[in-house]
Amino acid sequence: MGTGGTGMKxxxxxxxxVLCLSFTLAAQTPNQFEAQxxxxxxxxxxxxxxxxxxxxxxxxxxxxxxxxxxxxxxxxPARMKVRIFSSKSRFNxxxxxxxxxxxxxxxYLHYADATKSxxxxxxxxxxxxxxxxxxxxxxxxxxxxxxxxxxWMREGFAVYFEQSTYDPDFKTAVYKENLSWLxxxxxxxxxxxxxxxxxxxxxLSMDVESAKANIDxxxxxxxxxxxxxxxxxxxxxxxxxxxxxxxxxxxxxLSENDQxxxxxxxxxxxxxxxxxQFVSFVQNTRSFxxxxxxxxxxxxSSDLTQAEAYFVKALALRNDNYVPYYYMGLIxxxxxxxxxxxYYYRTALDKGAAPALTYYALGVNAYAADNYDEATNYLNQTxxxxxxxxxxxxxxxxxxxxx
Numbered sequence: 001m002g003t004g005g006t007g008m009k010x011x012x013x014x015x016x017x018v019l020c021l022s023f024t025l026a027a028q029t030p031n032q033f034e035a036q037x038x039x040x041x042x043x044x045x046x047x048x049x050x051x052x053x054x055x056x057x058x059x060x061x062x063x064x065x066x067x068x069x070x071x072x073x074x075x076x077p078a079r080m081k082v083r084i085f086s087s088k089s090r091f092n093x094x095x096x097x098x099x100x101x102x103x104x105x106x107x108y109l110h111y112a113d114a115t116k117s118x119x120x121x122x123x124x125x126x127x128x129x130x131x132x133x134x135x136x137x138x139x140x141x142x143x144x145x146x147x148x149x150x151x152w153m154r155e156g157f158a159v160y161f162e163q164s165t166y167d168p169d170f171k172t173a174v175y176k177e178n179l180s181w182l183x184x185x186x187x188x189x190x191x192x193x194x195x196x197x198x199x200x201x202x203x204l205s206m207d208v209e210s211a212k213a214n215i216d217x218x219x220x221x222x223x224x225x226x227x228x229x230x231x232x233x234x235x236x237x238x239x240x241x242x243x244x245x246x247x248x249x250x251x252x253x254l255s256e257n258d259q260x261x262x263x264x265x266x267x268x269x270x271x272x273x274x275x276x277q278f279v280s281f282v283q284n285t286r287s288f289x290x291x292x293x294x295x296x297x298x299x300x301s302s303d304l305t306q307a308e309a310y311f312v313k314a315l316a317l318r319n320d321n322y323v324p325y326y327y328m329g330l331i332x333x334x335x336x337x338x339x340x341x342x343y344y345y346r347t348a349l350d351k352g353a354a355p356a357l358t359y360y361a362l363g364v365n366a367y368a369a370d371n372y373d374e375a376t377n378y379l380n381q382t383x384x385x386x387x388x389x390x391x392x393x394x395x396x397x398x399x400x401x402x403x
Contacts (some may be wrong), residue, residue: 008227011051017301019196024043025185025360030045030046030047030086030090031045031053032044033045033046033047033048033050034051034203035048035051035052035054035055036053036055036079037055037058037059037079038057038059038079039058039059039062039073039079039080040055040058040062040077040079040080040081040082041055041079041080041081041082041369042054042055042058042081042082042083042084042085043081043082043083043084044084045084045085045086046084046086046123047089049083049085053168054082054084054133055082055167056166056168056171057130057133057166057173058080058133058137059081059171060166060171060172060173061134061138061161061164061166061173061174062141063138063173064161064164064173064174064175065138065141065142065157065161066246068157068230068243069142069145069245072118073394075145076144076145077114077115078112078114078115080117080119080120080140080141080399081117081118081119082119082120082137082140083118083120083121084121084122084123085120085121085122085123086122086123087122087123087371088122088123088141090104091120091121091122092120093133094120095107095120097285103120105132106119106120106121106133106135106136107119107120107136108120108121108133108136108137108139108140108143108255109262110140110147112145112147114144117140117143119133119136119137121133121136123378130166131163133160133163134158134160134161134164135159136158137155138156138157138158138304139158140160142154142157143229145250146248146249146250146257147250148251148252148253148256148257149248149252149254149257150204150206150244150254150257150261151206151207151208151211151218151222151254152203152204152206152218152221152222152226153174153222153226153244153245153261154221155211155218155219155223156222156223156224156225156227157226158228159178159180159181159219159222159223160178160223160230161175161178161224162178162180163176163177163178163180164176175319176316177227177316177317177322178242179288179317180221180284181219181220181223181224182282182285182287183287184216184220185220185221185223185224185282186282186283188217188220188221189278189279189282189283190283195216195217195271196217197217197221198217198218198221198264200271200274201262201271202277203221203222203225204261204262204266205216205255205258205259205262206254206258207254210236224278224282226241226277227281227285228277228281228282229241229244231281232277232281234277235273235375236269237277240265240266240269240274243264243265244261244264244265244266246264247259247260247261247263247264247265248260252355255345283352286310286313287317288314288317288318291310291311291317292310292311292312292314292324292345294310295307295308295310295311295314295324295327296327298310299327299330299331304331304334304335307327307331308328308331309323311327311331312328315328320351321350321351322347322348322349322351322352323348323353324347325344325347325351325353326344326345326348326353326358326361328340328344329342329343329344329345329348329361329365330361332344333361333364333365333368335366337371338365338366338368338369340368341365342362342369345358345362345365346360346362349362354380355385356382356385356389356390359378359379359381359382359385360379360382360390360393360394362376362378363375363376363377363378363382363394363397367397367400367401368377371403374394375397375401376398376401379394379397379398380394380398383395
């Protein structure tokens, strides 16, 4: 009896330990929320809303990618899988168990068995989350159809799409130009900063180790190469990109696809001519800051048409800065488009423009449009905010209206 009782106590104790361990593991493992679209399966440790929004975003991005590549989406053997972990530590734990490594950023794990391949992400603030997600998602998309694409195409397009935006109301992705590498690339092609460009033949045959060894040049140049081929005004240059995509073969190795692209797309183009075109394209491409500065210079020279063109391009890159809106207000005021001028001034104010100056501009614009009540209100606000600098100018206009 004594021995049996001891054995039973031991068994009960073991069951108790197992239950405690199970409860502990359950407490440590977050819930998983899953959402599916036609081509994606997203698993989030954070919320069902995040899983669904991410699945919808990636489905929209897929359509954007495929506007360039025209793959048969129905040929995908399985939905592409995405996991979003609740923390960086859980992301690293999963990577350690899976590949015995960790990563600083999101990563796509590719396997011959498509059902095992997955994009791994973790919680981080926007816009960094979206940039990293889009970068790795493009790689996931491309390798789902062509497991071994040329590195310049894989990484160049991944950067090219990074700033694209998503409209959840219409479930549509919109391409937005990414110029984050532009100034670096300009320094490279002009020989500044001590870095030399990678030659075309080397870019076309770049392997992983060579890319890592030249990482500071490879990434900006890969992005620049894709942007150049896609956006050059020379149709023969555009054709190089489409011929490169058509040359890809899903069963080819990296080296074989490199050779196919070199032979079928680039062999007929004069290398010196292409290099000159590339350098010219890079030097003539302007960043947001460059566009704003050019617009201000054109406005100062009274070239309103050219100034407007620069500011419109600047707003296409960034819509969070007040300067282009303020100058668009000035341009439309000069062109007597007072309603549009009012809209741009108001928007500039919302984006952080100096209140006294902007209210004065609104007052002058309203006065020109014969909206005296509005003009009086704006000018009085200007005086109230900055009496030292605007009392005389604003009072002069107020006197005209009251005279």
